[in-house]
Amino acid sequence: MKPTKPSESLAVTRSKYPSKPRKQADPRIAEQIAQFHTQRKLLTNAFWVAVAAIVAISLVSSKTSSFENILGAVLIALFALLPSYLWCSGRVFGMPIFPVFALTHLWTHASPLLSEHPIVMTYSPDSRFLASLTVVGFLGLGTAIWFQLVKSVSVPPTKYLVLKTERGDTFFLMVLFASVLFHMYTTGGWFLLDGGVFSLVRGAILGLTALSVFVLAYRFGKRELSKTASGLFIVLLGLDMSSSSASMILVRAMSLFLLSTIAFIMGRQYIPWKTLAIVVLCFALLHIGKGEMRSKYWYQSFTLQPWNYPAFYAEWTETALRSFTNNDRDNSESQSFLERSSTLQQLLLTESETSKGLPYLDGATYAILPELLVPRLFNSEKITSHEGTTILNIHYGRQTREATLTTTIGWGLLAESYANFGLWGCAGLATVLGIVYGYVARWSMNMSLFSARSLFAVLLMAYAFQSEFTAGVYVAALFQSGMTLTIVSFLLMKVQDDRVNVQGTR
Secondary structure, X not given: OOOOOOOOOOOEOOOOOXXXXXXXOOHHHHHHHHHHHHHHHHHHHHHHHHHHHHHHHHHHHOOOOOHHHHHHHHHHHHHHHHHHHHHHOOOOOOOOHHHHXXXXXXXXXXXXXXXXXXXXXXXXXXXXXXXXXXXXXXXXXXXXXXXXXXXXXXXXXXXXXXXOHHHHHHHHHHHHHHHHHHHHHHHHOOOOOOHHHHHHHHHHHHHHHHHHHHHHHHHHHOOOOOHHHHHHHHHHHHHHHHHHHOOOOOHHHHHHHHHHHHHHHHHHOOOOHHHHHHHHHHHHHHHHHHHHHHHHHOOOOOOOOHHHHHHHHHHHHHHHHHHHOOHHHHHHHHHHHHXXXXXXXXXXXXXXXXXXXXXXXXXXXXXXXXXXOOOHHHOOOOOOOOHHHHHHHHHOOOOOHXXXXXOXXXXXXXXXXXXXXXXXXXXXXXXXXXXXXXXXXXXXXOOOOOEHHHHHHHHHHHHHOOOOOOHHHHHHHHHHHHHHHHHHHHHHOEEEEOHHHHHHOO
């Protein structure tokens, strides 16, 4: 049966046989359609408020007067925001996996043009605009393919694996607690684990933590958690972000906060502006002081116990406030943040060097993917998941192999695809991501948030945030987390049969 659009009737009539009863559609679809119509206006309004904020920030912070930079940034922003608009306005359904992925191009490719990223500005205006068009074409093709898969509602299966609500809340709170302990163990140096065991534990906990935060934040937003569970969730989320940031690497805590915010907004249909402003201000303050804190602690034997967190963060805050009073230091820190989030310079590098005769990699960074799927327990000499990044940096003269052992320069999926196959590689990546993100979103439509399908969609959406990942890092991390989810599905989930409920409504 061809899926019906939301504006069409969900009942199927047979005009040639009026005496036969009308076949009723799955009531879960009707309920989902009704929810989308009631939520669409709120989400659309929130989208336009967010766009207005982005425009205002861009106008205030923009440093460029280059027509090519402005036009390129505007085009990238339009195509990066288009999937989110389609989702917020109710024109597409399912988990917003591709919209989240597309949004990352605002800070990785559009922002560097407006802020005049120092490396980006070493290339000619024509080169910068050509790179912008590459990004636009990539996003446009990916959006078109994804849209075809999610523009209508799919019929869910009558049988699927699901984690019962009460058990699910308890399980995800326990995962979040385990994540807190893991980060405290890591920064505290409590004991040593074998490299293979540590890798497995880290992959399992970090993957499940993303699921836990999204599910609990969504249910907290919908007011479906008990008061006790709500309190525990807020406390554990704060502890997890604090313990992971104690390593002076903020990206994971920021990713979890962004993921929890999206889930909360989806559940509550409300944007908590005050909370967002406070947390963003805290992250900005920590970011300003982290350079000096790293210089002080990273190059010595550094361990931090949980009971020392208050004093440590007090010192970090004092350092940040002292640095903030120095305008030159403040500008330097702000610029370094933009530099680290940008991957546009990598795309410019690949396009520039290719035009000078440097050959493509012809899939060298993709050929290592099968080896990365083998657990380190079974291959003690297994290459690292960053091997693809190392190949790219060596090929383009960014680093030597020795230098890659201490510093990693991120590339992102788009620049990697161009380095391997040029524009055909970019088109291939857009096709693959459009199909995968669209299919998983459709595959998990109308399912319980505790179903195995929905949880995998959430997991995929969490990795869509990671804008600096190359294919090797992305696939290895997703595979580890996916295997953990598979084990959880078999051990804790039960088959739910909705055939009786569906038949009872006909």
